[in-house]
Amino acid sequence: MASVDYSAVPIKEKTLHQPPLQEVADVLSRGLKSTFSTVEVSVADTPDLTQSPYYLTSPGLTGNAKLLELGGPPYLLPLVQRDKLYDLALLAKHLKQDPAFVAGAGAGPWPHIGVNCEGIINLSINNGTIDQGTRIVSIEPVGAPKGKGLYLQRRLPNNETRTALLGNYLLSEGKPGKVIKVVAKKRIGESNFITAIRETLKNHYGDKIVGLGGTFLLRAGKVKFHVMPDFSATPLCTDSDVDTWLHYFEMKAPITHVGTLVTGDFGLDLRVQHFHGFSAHGDGGHYHYDTTPGDVEYEGYFALAGSIVRVDAPTNTHAVGRD
Numbered sequence: 001m002a003s004v005d006y007s008a009v010p011i012k013e014k015t016l017h018q019p020p021l022q023e024v025a026d027v028l029s030r031g032l033k034s035t036f037s038t039v040e041v042s043v044a045d046t047p048d049l050t051q052s053p054y055y056l057t058s059p060g061l062t063g064n065a066k067l068l069e070l071g072g073p074p075y076l077l078p079l080v081q082r083d084k085l086y087d088l089a090l091l092a093k094h095l096k097q098d099p100a101f102v103a104g105a106g107a108g109p110w111p112h113i114g115v116n117c118e119g120i121i122n123l124s125i126n127n128g129t130i131d132q133g134t135r136i137v138s139i140e141p142v143g144a145p146k147g148k149g150l151y152l153q154r155r156l157p158n159n160e161t162r163t164a165l166l167g168n169y170l171l172s173e174g175k176p177g178k179v180i181k182v183v184a185k186k187r188i189g190e191s192n193f194i195t196a197i198r199e200t201l202k203n204h205y206g207d208k209i210v211g212l213g214g215t216f217l218l219r220a221g222k223v224k225f226h227v228m229p230d231f232s233a234t235p236l237c238t239d240s241d242v243d244t245w246l247h248y249f250e251m252k253a254p255i256t257h258v259g260t261l262v263t264g265d266f267g268l269d270l271r272v273q274h275f276h277g278f279s280a281h282g283d284g285g286h287y288h289y290d291t292t293p294g295d296v297e298y299e300g301y302f303a304l305a306g307s308i309v310r311v312d313a314p315t316n317t318h319a320v321g322r323d
């Protein structure tokens with residue numbers, strides 16, 4: 001099946017507010033203290049993210065950093081639109097970005113395995129050469145009833161550069177450089193790690209919209225994840241329908257997450273935060289929150305994005321399935 005033709009779908013770009021990194025670090029340092037008992041935020045270099053326990057395909061997150069949002073939940077719900085396949089190598093070419101690093105949360109390329117799956121996108125392109133580190137996670141056996149199925153994580157080969165339906169990605173040159181480093185331990189508030197960061201930034205910056213993309217490691221503790229089963233044959237019309245359809249699992253550290261967050265919408269129908277995780281031990285999927293607040297430890301590295309590029313936004317939209 002052909003992937004989406006980028007010259008034939010709407011692509012809009014909006015400039016994001018880019019405060020000094022140190023200011024962002026100070027804002028987060030103060031604000032996150034209501035959610036975590038230990039908070040250390042700084043402007044720092046990333047470690048080499050190609051190494052354990054990160055396993056990303058670029059050493060850093062910076063260089064012309066942008067957020068990318070493709071499609072949206074309306075292409076998944078109430079019923080799947082199977083024509084919504086997005087080739088990320090073609091998109092980088094269309095946007096004239098090489099070297100390119102694309103990392104974040106999306107739907108995996110279902111034609112690759114024949115069923116719907118989570119995508120933990122982690123793709124680098126250098127002089128046209130693909131390094132595909134994306135993992136996909138699906139429910140096994142296919143069609144297992146909820147509560148009976150397990151999940152299976154696989155790595156995509158270099159010749160599979162598609163995703164599907166929806167995605168929230170950092171797009172950068174993947175170069176080493178200064179980013180926001182956030183270490184947070186022992187959760188004492190209600191928000192998850194990403195919500196706490198996004199709401200802290202929104203409270204401070206108000207109408208000036210700030211966007212971050214990058215990675216965070218769950219160093220200790222457990223998290224609630226979902227994994228999508230195959231597409232529903234019956235329409236999923238409400239969040240309750242979606243909740244009944246999704247399969248939930250508790251997964252354990254260490255897990256590397258990739259994704260984006262943005263403090264406003266620009267009227268672009270954005271998903272304001274979305275992170276997926278993968279691991280060497282096979283755990284992977286869509287991050288909701290940690291389930292062990294007393295012993296949770298997060299370590300995140302986030303690039304401040306200069307703009308958000310909105311690709312193929314659904315014209316008939318709805319607010320279902322955005323958690």
Ligand SMILES: [Zn+2]
Pocket residue numbers: 105106274275276286287
């Ligand atoms: Zn997701």
